[in-house]
Amino acid sequence: MLSWERLLNSERRKPKADKAQKTEEPKSTDARTEIERDYDRILFSTPVRRLADKTQVFPLERNDSVRTRLTHSYEVSNLARSLGVVLAFDDKIITDETLKPERNLPAILAAIGLAHDLGNPPFGHQGEQAIQTWFKDNPGVLEDGQLTEAMKQDFIKFEGNAQTLRLLTRLQLINDEYGLNLTYATLAALMKYPTASDKIDKNHVAKKKHGYFQSEKEIVADIWAKTGLSEGVRHPLTYVMEACDDIAYAVVDAEDAVKKGLVSFSDLISYLEHHGNGDDAVKVVYEKACCKHKKHRKTVLSPAELNDISMQMFRVYAIGEMVRDVRDAYRDQKDKIMAGNLKPDLLTESRSSKLCELLKKFDKEHAYVHRSVLEVELTGYNTIRGLMNFLWEAIHQRKEPENLGLRRSTPFAAYAYNRISENYRRIFENDSNPLPVRYKELQLLTDMISGMTDSFALSLYDELKQYYVPRKA
Numbered sequence: 113m114l115s116w117e118r119l120l121n122s123e124r125r126k127p128k129a130d131k132a133q134k135t136e137e138p139k140s141t142d143a144r145t146e147i148e149r150d151y152d153r154i155l156f157s158t159p160v161r162r163l164a165d166k167t168q169v170f171p172l173e174r175n176d177s178v179r180t181r182l183t184h185s186y187e188v189s190n191l192a193r194s195l196g197v198v199l200a201f202d203d204k205i206i207t208d209e210t211l212k213p214e215r216n217l218p219a220i221l222a223a224i225g226l227a228h229d230l231g232n233p234p235f236g237h238q239g240e241q242a243i244q245t246w247f248k249d250n251p252g253v254l255e256d257g258q259l260t261e262a263m264k265q266d267f268i269k270f271e272g273n274a275q276t277l278r279l280l281t282r283l284q285l286i287n288d289e290y291g292l293n294l295t296y297a298t299l300a301a302l303m304k305y306p307t308a309s310d311k312i313d314k315n316h317v318a319k320k321k322h323g324y325f326q327s328e329k330e331i332v333a334d335i336w337a338k339t340g341l342s343e344g345v346r347h348p349l350t351y352v353m354e355a356c357d358d359i360a361y362a363v364v365d366a367e368d369a370v371k372k373g374l375v376s377f378s379d380l381i382s383y384l385e386h387h388g389n390g391d392d393a394v395k396v397v398y399e400k401a402c403c404k405h406k407k408h409r410k411t412v413l414s415p416a417e418l419n420d421i422s423m424q425m426f427r428v429y430a431i432g433e434m435v436r437d438v439r440d441a442y443r444d445q446k447d448k449i450m451a452g453n454l455k456p457d458l459l460t461e462s463r464s465s466k467l468c469e470l471l472k473k474f475d476k477e478h479a480y481v482h483r484s485v486l487e488v489e490l491t492g493y494n495t496i497r498g499l500m501n502f503l504w505e506a507i508h509q510r511k512e513p514e515n516l517g518l519r520r521s522t523p524f525a526a527y528a529y530n531r532i533s534e535n536y537r538r539i540f541e542n543d544s545n546p547l548p549v550r551y552k553e554l555q556l557l558t559d560m561i562s563g564m565t566d567s568f569a570l571s572l573y574d575e576l577k578q579y580y581v582p583r584k585a
Contacts, residue, residue, distance in 0.1 A: 113450055113451055113452075114340055114341070114345075114348065114450045114451070114452055115340055116206045116208060116211060116213075117208065117211065118338070118339050118340040119297060119300065119301075119339055119340065119341075119347060119348065119349075120147070120206075120211050120213075120216055120220070120297045121295065121296040121297050121300075121338050121339050122145065122146035122147055122216075122295045122296075122297060123146075123295065123296055123338065124146070124290075124293050124294065124295055124296070125281070125290055125293060125296070125299075125331070125334065126288065126290040126293045145212055145215050145216055145219065146295050147215075147216045147219045147220050147223070147295055147297055147298060148215060148216070148219040150219070150220070150223045150292075150294045150295055150298040151219050151222050151223040151226065153292045153293075153294065154223055154226050154227045154230075154280075154292065154294075155226060157284055157292060158284070159230045159279055159284070159563070160182070160185070160226065160227075160230065161182075162563070162565050163180060163181040163182035163185055163229065163230070164180055164181075164182040164565075165180065165565035165566055165567050165568070166180060166181040166182070166229075166232065166234055166236075166565055166566060167180070167181065167234065167235050167236040167238075167239075167492070167566055179364055179365075179368055181229050181232065184229070184360060184361065184364070185225065185226050185227075185228065185229055186226070187360045187364065188225040188226075188228065188353070188356050188357050188360045189221075189222045189223075189225035189226040190222075190225070191225070191356035191359060191360060191431070191435060192221035192222060192224070192225035192352060192353050192356040193218045193219075193221055193222035193225065194218075194435065195221065195352050195355075195356065195435060195438065195439060195442075196217040196218035196219075196220070196221035196222070196349075196352070197214075197217075197218050198439055199217055199352070199439070199442065200213045200214045200217040200218065201214055203439070203442075203443055205217075205442075205446060216297075217349070220297055220298055220301055220349060221301075221349055221352060221353060221356075223294075223298050223302075224298060224301050224302045224349070224350070224353045225353050225356060225357070227276060227280065227302060228273075228276065228302065228304070228353060228357060229272065229276070230275075230276045230279050230280065231272045231273065231274065231275025231276030231277070231278065231279050231562055232272035232275070232276075232562070233272065233275075233496065233561055233562040233564070234492065234496065234561075234564050234565055234566045234568075234569045235489065235492025235493065235495070235496065235566060235569070236489075236492075238489045238492050238493045238496075239492065239493075239496055239561075239562075240270060240271070240272055241493065242492070242493045242494075242496035242497050242500075243267075243270040243496065243500070243558060243561060243562075244267075244268060244269060244270050245497070246496075246497050246500045247267045247268050247270070247554075248268060250504075253504070253550075253554065254267065254268070254550075254554075256550045258548035258549065258550045258551065259548060259550060259551055260326070261310050262308055262309055262310040262326050263326050263548070263551050265308075265309035265310045265312075265322075266309045266322075266325045266326055266327075266555075267554050267558065268309075269309050269312065269321075269322065270558060271305075271309070271321050271322050271323070272562070273303075273304050273305055273321060273322075273323050274305075274309070274322055274323055274324050274325050274328075275325075275558070275559075275562045276302065277299070277302065277303060277323065277324050277328055277331075277332075278324075278325055278327065278328055278559075279291070279563075280292050280294060280299070280302070281294075281299065281328060281331050282327070282328065282539065283535060283536065283539065283559060283563075284535075289539075296334075296335055296338040296339050297339065297347075299331075299335050300335050300336075300338075300339040300341055300347045301347040301349045301350050301353070302350075303323045303324070303332070303335075303346070303347070303350065304318075304321075304323055304346070304350055304353075304354060305318060305319065305320065305321045305322055305323035306318055306323050306324075306332070306336075306341065306342075306343060306344060306345060306346060307319040307322055307323060307343055307344055308322055308324065308326070308329070308343075309322040309325070309326075311343070313344075316344060316455070317454075317455060317456055317457050318344050318345065318346045319344050325555070326547075326551070327547060327551070327555060341452075342452075345452040346452075346454075348446075348449045348450060351442070351449060351454065351457060351458045352438070352442065352458065354457055354458070355434075355438040355441075355457065355458040355459045355462075356435075356438075358457070358459050358468060358472075359431055359434045359435065359438070359459070359468065360431075361475075362468050362471040362472050362475065363426075363427050363430045363431055363434075363471060364427060365471075365475040365479060366380055366423070366426075366471055366474060366475055366479070367423045367424070367426070367427050368479075369475065369478065369479035369482075370419055370420070370423045371420065371423075372484075374478065374479050374482045374484075374485075375478045375479065376419055377401075377405065377418075377419050377422040377423050377426065379478065380423075380426070380474060381398065381401065381402060381405075381426075383470070383474050383478075384397075384398050384467075384470055384474075385398060387470050387473075388466070388470065389466075391466040391467065392463060393433055393434070393437060393463050393464040393466065393467040394466055394467045394470065396429075396433055397426070397429045397430045397433050397467060400425075400429045401422065401425060401426040401429055401430075404422065404425045404429075405418075405422045405425075408421055408422060408425075430467065430471070433464055433467065434459070434462070434464040434467065434468060437459075437462040437463040437464040438458050438459060438462050438464070440462065440463065441458045441459070441461045441462035441463075442458060444461070445458070445461055491570075492566065492569070495569050495570055495573045496561060496569065498573050498577065499561060499564075499569060499572060499573050499576070500557060500561060502524075502528055502573075502576045502577075502580055503528060503532065503557055503560060503561070504557055505522070505524065505525050505528065506520065506524070506525045506526075506527075506528030506529040506531075506532065507529065507532075507540075507553050507556055507557055508553055509521045509522055509525040510525075513549075514549070516540060516541045516549070516552070517541055518530070524576075524579055524580055524581065527579060528576055528579075531572065531575075531576070532556065532560050533559075533560060533563060536556055536559045536560055536563070537556070539556075539559075540552050540553075540555075540556040
């Protein structure tokens, strides 16, 4: 049985300075808990700001009211924090007041909601697919005798969730190798898929993707040891954040599709009416939204304004219904959650399961496949694959293969290598890194690609393309 005392472990990975050698410092007046400080560390980090120029669903969108990864992450964080307040104050899922549940539950859920997409590459899921297919189409880069099967799968099945953990624990450097040095509690709750890339199980909700790379294997073992978790066992609050993520994108992707003019409010309502089959949650949201829509039709609104305000109210009703049902599902399933054996996710177990399913299907059938979306997704897909070709030459073509530093064998490789983030290069060139050279090369490639924003990827691709001369076979 999992223990909240361990699950809310507020210690950090970075060892504290030896008190015997530490000079006397003024007593801190910081009233925040350690977990509340985690949220602030994440909020002010550079990767969060980059999310403003990363695709949620609609790449390179010029309509400011359509979501980016940043606005999506804020919304998930807000929903998760709100559920944390309810679980802490109303349901009192933690009775040990020394753990400060009223403060720490909302704080940790807000933190992991904000951070959950930080490792995603540019251009949304097309970015992940572009990285994965590049490795499948270039199998030679994986076949040099240095890589274990798990190391190969890290790249063939490249995963933004695993990159998020790497980003927060390795890549956000100041003067050490602890990243943002978050608490064990936050890092554990952030891991949506606590499994390695060679142990994926599509039939297991916590193993259907992987949540860490081999480079962070020892960090994950430390996190599990400190929190009482293990392979395939999620932190209880991970289920809550996952549900909030699903609610946010299922509902607001439909709203964004209406804002872009790809579909109308009436299209969505007709779809729910036709496919709802009398489902309680679908019926409640449908009736509330229709009632409000009829009232708005009596006012002086243009068709576009009517569409917009009707979708806003639909969003309010749908999210409200789904959040309440997730809260009830957590209450009903808490024993299984604390035993570490809840198989499905909370939304699937909730009364709103059908509503969420229909909204996701509507988004897929009527928004994601629109020609305007597919055209820009193709641009992003080709851009990432082109950049990977350029940067692989920059990383791999060295005058001295064992010298990972700046000396490259071609002028283009030297120029392109210099365009890679200094942070990432420093980690790549670090002699204390025990991983095989080929693994480090490939990881530098994915670190750089996944850290780009949409617009930076496009501009860097255009910049490098003008200098690139294909190597002779």
